[in-house]
Amino acid sequence: MPKIIEYDLVIIGAGPAGLTAALYGARQGLKTIVLEAKQPGGQVMTTTEIENYPGFETINGPELITNMANQAKKHGAEIKTCDVVKLVQGKGVIDVITGKGTDYKSKAVIIATGSKYKNLGIPGETEFVGRGVSYCTTCDGPFFKGKTVAVIGGGNSALSAAEFLSALAKKVYIIHRRAEFRGSEALVKKIDAKGVEKVLDSVGVEVKGDKVVTGLTIQNVNTKESKDLTVDGVFIRIGVAPTSAVAMSIGVELSEDKYVNVNRNMQTNVPGVFAAGDITGGVRQIVTACGDGATAGLMAYKYVRAQEGKKVDIIDW
Numbered sequence: 187m188p189k190i191i192e193y194d195l196v197i198i199g200a201g202p203a204g205l206t207a208a209l210y211g212a213r214q215g216l217k218t219i220v221l222e223a224k225q226p227g228g229q230v231m232t233t234t235e236i237e238n239y240p241g242f243e244t245i246n247g248p249e250l251i252t253n254m255a256n257q258a259k260k261h262g263a264e265i266k267t268c269d270v271v272k273l274v275q276g277k278g279v280i281d282v283i284t285g286k287g288t289d290y291k292s293k294a295v296i297i298a299t300g301s302k303y304k305n306l307g308i309p310g311e312t313e314f315v316g317r318g319v320s321y322c323t324t325c326d327g328p329f330f331k332g333k334t335v336a337v338i339g340g341g342n343s344a345l346s347a348a349e350f351l352s353a354l355a356k357k358v359y360i361i362h363r364r365a366e367f368r369g370s371e372a373l374v375k376k377i378d379a380k381g382v383e384k385v386l387d388s389v390g391v392e393v394k395g396d397k398v399v400t401g402l403t404i405q406n407v408n409t410k411e412s413k414d415l416t417v418d419g420v421f422i423r424i425g426v427a428p429t430s431a432v433a434m435s436i437g438v439e440l441s442e443d444k445y446v447n448v449n450r451n452m453q454t455n456v457p458g459v460f461a462a463g464d465i466t467g468g469v470r471q472i473v474t475a476c477g478d479g480a481t482a483g484l485m486a487y488k489y490v491r492a493q494e495g496k497k498v499d500i501i502d503w
Contacts, residue, residue, distance in 0.1 A: 239473060303322075323351060342369040345377055428444050447466075
C-alpha cells in the first residue's frame with residue numbers, strides 16, 4: 187500500500203504559475219506542496235535572459251525560478267519532484283495518485299502543468315535552445331535586433347512571429363513545408379509588405395553552430411536538395427500542446443483544443459480543482475502565469491476555509 191500524506195493544497199507543476207500559487211497558499215497558512223515531474227521552472231529554465239518581467243531590468247530564467255521557489259519555501263510550501271498520474275474525486279478530498287509509493291489527499295488542487303512547444307526533432311535543436319533556438323518570439327525576439335533569423339512554421343503563429351521579427355531583425359526567413367501557408371491571407375500580405383523571405387516546400391533538417399547558432403540547413407521536400415542559410419537565430423513556431431492529461435483524469439472540462447476551462451477565479455467545473463498558467467490557454471507570458479497563480483492560490487484558500495465552515499473575505503488582499 188502506498189504511503190498517503192494529507193495536505194490542504196496540492197499544486198501540480200512548479201512553473202511560475204505553480205510557484206506563485208504556492209506562495210499565496212502557504213502564506214495564508216495552508217499546508218501546501220508543489221509536485222513537479224522534472225525540475226522547477228518549466229520552459230522558463232531555458233530562457234537565458236528575461237527583459238519583460240516587472241521589477242527586473244534583466245534576469246535569467248533559472249535565477250528567477252530559484253527566487254520564486256525559495257520565496258514559496260520561506261513561507262512554508264514544500265516542493266517535491268514527483269510525477270502525478272491522476273486525480274480522483276474522494277469524499278470531501280481529492281486523491282492525488284503518483285504511483286511512486288507516496289500518494290496525497292488534498293482539500294484543494296491547483297493544476298499548473300503548462301503547455302509544451304512542439305519540437306521539430308532535428309539535430310542541433312535541443313543543443314541550442316537558449317543559444318539561438320527559441321520557441322517564444324516575444325520573449326527572445328528583441329535579442330536579435332539587426333541580426334538574421336529564420337522562422338519555421340506555416341500557421342498564424344509562425345506568420346505573426348515573422349511579422350514581429352521583421353521590425354527587429356535585419357533579415358527574416360520563413361520556412362514552411364508546403365506550397366501555401368495555413369495561416370490567414372492577411373498575415374501573408376503583411377509579411378510580404380515587410381520583406382520577409384518565404385522559403386516554401388522546405389523543412390529544417392539541422393541547426394548548426396558552435397557556442398551559439400550560426401546556421402540552418404534546409405531541404406526542399408520535392409527535389410530533396412539541401413542548402414545552408416546563415417542565421418543567428420531559429421524560431422520554431424509549429425504549435426504548442428497543453429499538458430492536460432492530469433486534468434482529464436478527474437473530468438475537468440477542456441476547450442476544443444484541450445486547454446482547461448476556468449472562470450475568473452481560476453476554478454474549473456470540478457469542485458476544489460483550480461488551474462493556472464499556460465494550461466488555461468491565452469497569453470503565455472511569465473507575468474500572466476504569475477497573475478493566474480496568485481488568483482488560484484487565494485481562491486483555493488477561500489475554498490478550503492469554506493469547507494472548514496469558515497468565511498474569509500479576500501477582496502482587498
